[in-house]
Amino acid sequence: MEERQKFNGTGQGRIFKNPRLEVFTKSSHVIALFTDIPLIILFVSLGIYFFPMSVGKITLIYVIGLLSWSLMEYILHRWVFHFISDTKWGKRFHYVVHGVHHEYPRDEERLFMPPVPSLMYAAIFFGIFWLTMGKYSFYFMAGFVNGYSIYAFMHWSIHTFQPPKRLAFLWKHHNMHHYRTQEKAFGVSSTFWDHIFGTLPPEK
Numbered sequence: 001m002e003e004r005q006k007f008n009g010t011g012q013g014r015i016f017k018n019p020r021l022e023v024f025t026k027s028s029h030v031i032a033l034f035t036d037i038p039l040i041i042l043f044v045s046l047g048i049y050f051f052p053m054s055v056g057k058i059t060l061i062y063v064i065g066l067l068s069w070s071l072m073e074y075i076l077h078r079w080v081f082h083f084i085s086d087t088k089w090g091k092r093f094h095y096v097v098h099g100v101h102h103e104y105p106r107d108e109e110r111l112f113m114p115p116v117p118s119l120m121y122a123a124i125f126f127g128i129f130w131l132t133m134g135k136y137s138f139y140f141m142a143g144f145v146n147g148y149s150i151y152a153f154m155h156w157s158i159h160t161f162q163p164p165k166r167l168a169f170l171w172k173h174h175n176m177h178h179y180r181t182q183e184k185a186f187g188v189s190s191t192f193w194d195h196i197f198g199t200l201p202p203e204k
Contacts, residue, residue, distance in 0.1 A: 012107045013100040024116055025096075026109040029156055035115050036149040039122060040142045047138030058139050065140035069147025074193035078186040105178050111156045151189040158188070176201035 016022045047058070081098035085091065095103075101110055113121070125144065129137035154170065163171035169191070177185035184201040187194045194200045 011104055012109065013095075013104045015096055015100060024114055027112040027114045028109065029112065029153065031115060032112040032149070032152055032156075035118055036145055036152070039145045040149075043126075043138045043142035043145065047135075047142070051135035051138065053139075061136050061139040062143035062146075065143025066147040066150075067143075068140075069144050069151065070187075070190050071193060072144075073148075073151050073189060074186050074197070077188070078197075078199070082182070082186075102178065102182065105159060108156075108160065111159055112152050147189075154189045173201065 014022065015025045044058075044062075047053075053061075077098075081094075083090065083094055085094070091099075101107070104110070122141075122145065126137065126141050129141055129144075133140055155174070158171050158174045170189070173185050173191050173194075174188055181201045184199045185191075185194055186199055191200070
């Protein structure tokens, strides 16, 4: 079982002592919009320019990419963000990528991935998709980024606003992960994969 992450109701954690580096660990919903939307447009535009296809095929690949993010969200959250290690390096890695968020879950400047690592991850994922999908990778990547963006804004909303009635179950699900069972409830934008992998939190 994962060691319980310490919790501070308010305040902000610090990742780097150097204030210039620390700036690059923060983001906001405005920055995220100016990162995600241009990326989506870029990949669709490049796909149309280099590998034109029918609207139906482009839409299908885009939607598959969008839905595929849901599984990646679960995998990253469970096995990367909650990577467990007793080593100094392992503890540092966990704190930088996710532990600081668990310690300060109401810190709005760390609810979105900062632009620099976002672009690095985008380049890595696109490289993998290009090697495995070829010409379809542009449209798939655009949908994948769209899926990530939905997740990111859902995550921000859960930590910032009261839940709308129809989505209250997602708010409850993620809050259970933060405040009750950190080894459960890894889905944020969906509970689907928690059902599949048996990581649903207890009812009460």
